[in-house]
Amino acid sequence: xxxxxxxxxxxxxxxxxxxxxxxxxxxxxxxxxxxxxxxxxxxxxxxxxxxxxxxxxxxxxxxxxxxxxxxxxxxxxxxxxxxxxxxxxxxxxxxxxxxxxxxxxxxxxxxxxxxxxxxxxxxxxxxxxxxxxxxxxxxxxxxxxxxxxxxxxxxxxxxxxxxxxxxxxxxxxxxxxxxxxxxxxxxxxxxxxxxxxxxxxxxxxxxxxxxxxxxxxxxxxxxxxxxxxxxxxxxxxxxxxxxxxxxxxxxxxxxxxxxxxxxxxxxxxxxxxxxxxxxxxxxxxxxxxxxxxxxxxxxxxxxxxxxxxxxxxxxxxxxxxxxxxxxxxxxxxxxxxxxxxxxxxxxxxxxxxxxxxxxxxxxxxxxxxxxxxxxxxxxxxxxxxxxxxxxxxxxxxxxxxxxxxxxxxxxxxxxxxxxxxxxxxxxxxxxxxxxxxxxxxxxxxxxxxxxxxxxxxxxxxxxxxxxxxxxxxxxxxxxxxxxxxxxxxxxxxxxxxxxx
Numbered sequence: 001x002x003x004x005x006x007x008x009x010x011x012x013x014x015x016x017x018x019x020x021x022x023x024x025x026x027x028x029x030x031x032x033x034x035x036x037x038x039x040x041x042x043x044x045x046x047x048x049x050x051x052x053x054x055x056x057x058x059x060x061x062x063x064x065x066x067x068x069x070x071x072x073x074x075x076x077x078x079x080x081x082x083x084x085x086x087x088x089x090x091x092x093x094x095x096x097x098x099x100x101x102x103x104x105x106x107x108x109x110x111x112x113x114x115x116x117x118x119x120x121x122x123x124x125x126x127x128x129x130x131x132x133x134x135x136x137x138x139x140x141x142x143x144x145x146x147x148x149x150x151x152x153x154x155x156x157x158x159x160x161x162x163x164x165x166x167x168x169x170x171x172x173x174x175x176x177x178x179x180x181x182x183x184x185x186x187x188x189x190x191x192x193x194x195x196x197x198x199x200x201x202x203x204x205x206x207x208x209x210x211x212x213x214x215x216x217x218x219x220x221x222x223x224x225x226x227x228x229x230x231x232x233x234x235x236x237x238x239x240x241x242x243x244x245x246x247x248x249x250x251x252x253x254x255x256x257x258x259x260x261x262x263x264x265x266x267x268x269x270x271x272x273x274x275x276x277x278x279x280x281x282x283x284x285x286x287x288x289x290x291x292x293x294x295x296x297x298x299x300x301x302x303x304x305x306x307x308x309x310x311x312x313x314x315x316x317x318x319x320x321x322x323x324x325x326x327x328x329x330x331x332x333x334x335x336x337x338x339x340x341x342x343x344x345x346x347x348x349x350x351x352x353x354x355x356x357x358x359x360x361x362x363x364x365x366x367x368x369x370x371x372x373x374x375x376x377x378x379x380x381x382x383x384x385x386x387x388x389x390x391x392x393x394x395x396x397x398x399x400x401x402x403x404x405x406x407x408x409x410x411x412x413x414x415x416x417x418x419x420x421x422x423x424x425x426x427x428x429x430x431x432x433x434x435x436x437x438x439x440x441x442x443x444x445x446x447x448x449x450x451x452x453x454x455x456x457x458x459x460x461x462x463x464x465x466x467x468x469x470x471x472x473x474x475x476x477x478x479x480x481x482x483x484x485x486x487x488x489x490x491x492x493x494x495x496x497x498x499x500x
Contacts, residue, residue: 105322105418126176139187149189158179189201204270205286206288223241233305241294247262296322321345349390350414413439
């Protein structure tokens with residue numbers, strides 16, 4: 001069972017705060033219910049939590065700092081959600097770090113991490129490249145029911161592209177799909193969590209690359225007009241990296257899972273959900289880690305450029321991206337177009353991570369403006385979008401020095417850094433008590449004296465079970481749904497039906 005969120009055991013000055021037991025849940029073929037979930041825990045969770053400081057010696061047990069003695073009126077997410085989602089470009093919220101923004105960033109980061117925890121990476125599984133859970137059981141299976149969201153649709157992409165370190169394929173001859181990979185999901189906040197958030201939140205989470213960094217070498221590192229792949233744009237000089245664009249727009253008409261491109265899947269699902277909840281206050285939040293961050297930025301641009309976020313009563317649903325360890329996506333004209341459209345992007349990065357420095361190693365937003373102006377037409381001149389929150393893993397006393405570059409790119413490590421960050425020059429203090437052991441779930445980054453084994457997340461018996469005859473076998477999984485029956489109708493409304 002994958003462990004996510006802060007559902008762990010954390011020992012604090014001889015007091016133990018136990019987690020709920022992870023409920024496996026039985027799989028069923030019933031459609032996910034979008035109106036309400038049974039979990040109401042998150043809505044009643046206090047916004048004020050103990051702050052946990054680290055000691056550089058001793059066990060993983062941590063001591064609680066005294067809570068702030070000054071009494072302050074508690075702020076609620078429902079009161080400041082627009083500021084958290086960047087209406088003022090996060091001015092004054094990053095240094096010092098706003099506690100509600102930190103909490104929300106971690107929450108959305110965990111929704112991106114869920115893509116890794118649910119993905120079947122095992123090449124000896126006939127379901128390699130798929131999601132291990134059905135949409136209805138997704139968050140329950142990951143012990144994330146208290147997030148208060150319901151998955152409405154899974155997202156797939158064709159693995160026929162030249163990104164071998166992103167796509168995973170089974171070694172067995174009989175597989176769930178020969179040309180598809182699961183790359184994320186769309187989820188909606190339930191009634192209870194929507195009340196605490198102050199609006200109905202639609203989330204798109206894109207899968208990235210968990211540890212291996214070789215996918216960077218797979219990139220063609222070549223910019224091309226975003227309009228060349230039939231994405232609307234009034235300016236032909238707006239360009240993005242060609243590999244990201246192809247991943248977002250390519251499809252395989254002979255595959256039931258990727259007969260629609262990732263772009264078509266996301267646009268039709270967002271349109272459907274906006275119609276269902278059009279009378280409510282809404283937000284659209286897109287998140288992703290690594291390569292998934294690039295897809296998050298591309299899809300956010302696409303949704304706003306097509307005007308999909310504008311409701312029938314002319315209200316514009318705010319679209320925000322929370323990017324984790326993401327690469328550069330496009331050129332400076334793409335950056336400027338995103339700003340004109342009002343897409344808000346907050347990028348959380350580790351300063352020692354090489355991925356946010358790619359592509360555009362030589363020509364990027366950090367070079368002198370005159371030189372950048374001269375190089376803006378070059379096919380390898382890139383610029384980051386949005387606002388950056390840079391963290392440094394060397395500030396965490398939990399983490400060790402390592403030459404493994406993938407550690408600096410690890411999402412769980414980045415969420416750990418977020419939890420301890422209070423502003424530049426401030427002491428590293430874990431604000432929520434999020435378990436540092438999560439860092440080593442898929443890495444070897446914690447100091448050895450904490451006695452947490454590296455790469456500890458394992459699937460029991462590699463998924464093998466004993467059948468009624470006593471023989472070991474890989475069990476069959478519930479059949480994954482491909483696409484809703486009304487996809488064609490929404491494609492027609494979007495003017496994309498002619499592409500099929």
